[in-house]
Amino acid sequence: MTELKQTPLYQVHLAAGAKMVDFGGWNMPVQYAGIIEEHKRVRESAGLFDVSHMGEFEVKGKDAKAFLQKILTNDLDKTEPGKTLYSPMCYEDGGTVDDLLIYCFSEEHYWLVVNASNIDKDWQWINSKMEGDVTLTDISDSIALLALQGPKAQSILALLTDLNLNELKSFRFIEGQVEGVDCVISRTGYTGEDGFEIYLPPTEVTKIWETLLEKGKPFGLAPIGLGARDTLRLEAKLPLYGHELGKDITPLEAGLGFFVKINTDKDFIGRAALAKQKEEGVPRKIVGLEMIDRGIPREGYKVAIGEEEIGYITSGTASPSLGKNIGLALISADKAQIGDEINVIIRNKPAKAMIIKTPFYKREEK
Amino acid sequence: MYPNNLKYSKDHEWVDLETNRIGITSFAQEALGDVVFVELPEVDVEIEAGDSLGVIESVKAVSDLFSPVSGRIIAVNEELLDRPELINEDPYGEGWIVEIEITGEADLLSADEYEKLVKEE
Structure with a gap:
């Protein structure tokens, strides 16, 4: 170890x-x-x-912006100095490498803030896509x-x-x-x-x-x-990489379409696959659920309607703010909608739950 | 620091041979963190030492509870269904989990022996 x-x-x-x-x-x-x-x-x-523990990479150079536009699904034109942008980063097939924050200091100077468990993977991935006048530095330790x-x-x-x-x-x-x-x-x-x-x-x-x-x-x-x-x-239904996002889960399936700019002329890695998925409709989707029967939904538990398995729990807990047992599940997109009852299989027994609107919790605006 | 009138299992349960009640130790509840869900066994069922006595879930983890003794389950603490936090707040009192009419000899530790075991972990 x-x-x-x-x-x-x-x-x-x-x-x-x-x-x-x-x-x-x-x-x-x-x-x-x-x-x-x-x-x-x-x-x-x-x-x-x-x-x-979060990782920080510094991206500098004349082509920094164009390079980031290539590797990120969000629109870099929305950044300006002093702005922070959230974006998924995808593989060619639309699966997710990571989700990150981009800090724009200037068009030639950015920080990327990446998930701790993805630092090495992201570093290799980004370096493998490097082009133009760009320098990438891992500044996590400083x-x-x-x-x-x-x-x-x-x-x-x-x-x-x-x-x-x-x-x-x-x-x-x-x-x-x-x-x-x-x-x-x-x-x-x-x-x-x-x-x-x-x-x-x-x-x-x-x-x-x-x-x-x-x-x-x-x-x-x-x-x-x-x-x-x-x-x-x-x-707050904020996705966690390795749960709602992953190599095999696209940002569209995770409900993050707002951060995937297919509607612009921007080209980026994964664009073709994601555009196709959007046009055909996502095969799976992340939904929120609340338990009706006793039990706490936990990551990996199966979700079913009757005898038919339709997906699995990606995250779940006893919600301290709501006093209810809640979870997120990745399910076949056409199998269930908000308001539908489904079963979560807890220790080999079906427990009833309802698909509800998310976020589960939203703060009151001042 | 562990009550002398109780016996203990290596799986961090306590057994009260006077009242037949069983629960988990202060060390166990501390390690689990906030208990938010309890699944209790059925009453009037015969069990062997090592059989499942239900499930205790904290915010982060699911833990199986295994019976430290053999016998017949004569009562479960239904109060825990609505107030699982009693296991944290009062592990040797209101946080008891089951009552078992014990049959045969059980392999249990004294308070001193249990304390030693905890220190070694």
Whole structure:
């Protein structure tokens, strides 16, 4: 077994009594106080996540934009300096390599933020497609990443920076100082709440982590583990690579058609396959379901109508915010619609569930 | 730190030979995290040590519960169906899981022996 990787905050997590788990080769905190308590804290006040395991690649050069347009399904013309873009990255057959965030500093300078468990694969894939005047650098080791999420996130971050956070809209970022440390701050997240992601040097992250927790404490801020991160993102129906997305699942099947720009003249890897799938209709689709019978849907459980198997659960949990057992399933597209009853096969027994509208949870707009 | 009046299994269950109740230890509930679902066995069924006694699910994981003893199931804690968190909050009291009329000898540990086992894990 290879040694698990650690973020710069590893010792801090241990000292805080976190329960640590192997997450994609990283030794990460899964919980501190308890997943349900942490989940509710993010929904009600604020939580701080160490997500330094995420990977960051820097893309520079005169052809940087054209190159990214080639490897990403979203439209790079929608970016401008200070904007963050979400995009799937696909294989020729339309299957998904990864889903990532693109930070545009200029038309010749971008960051790609990729899933921790996909860093090596993405690195190889992107390098294999390299063309033009482009340099690609893996800067993951020189960047730590904190996510400050929840309705109180802005009030807390404002105590540590003079930056005008009111002006920082969703999917925008700025470069500036937090407690005297140079950071990149974006209004993004993976919880369904308002919040920020803060990119900063690993040497400074312990100081910022501790200062945020100290100043945020009166607002209810506490550290949050990956366990609650997963239940939060699932309630908000944010896809997780390896679950709702994968080599064998296209972004169209995952319901991410908005981020696949077939309607533009942009050419990108996977375009032909995805255009064909769109025209013919997707064979499978991700749907949300809520259990009617007792039981929690879990990844890999089969989904059936009567005796006929129609798909499987990709993610499922007991929802802390809703008090219901919910899940996402990848099913044959023509077999069931919203409002239909289906069965989830739990320990060889069918348990009734209903297909419902997603997201399961949506925050109230201010 | 583990109650002396109880006996323990290597699978982190406790057995109260006075009341016939069985549950999971504080160590086990701590390791599982927030318990959110419990599936209980049927009452009046004869079981052997090692047979399934149901399922305990935390937010992240599904765990099978295996009987530490042989006997007949005489009661299940139905309160857990609505309040599975009792297993976290009061593992030796309101969080009990089943009552079993024990037959034969059971291979169980004392509190001291169990504590030693936990420390070795």
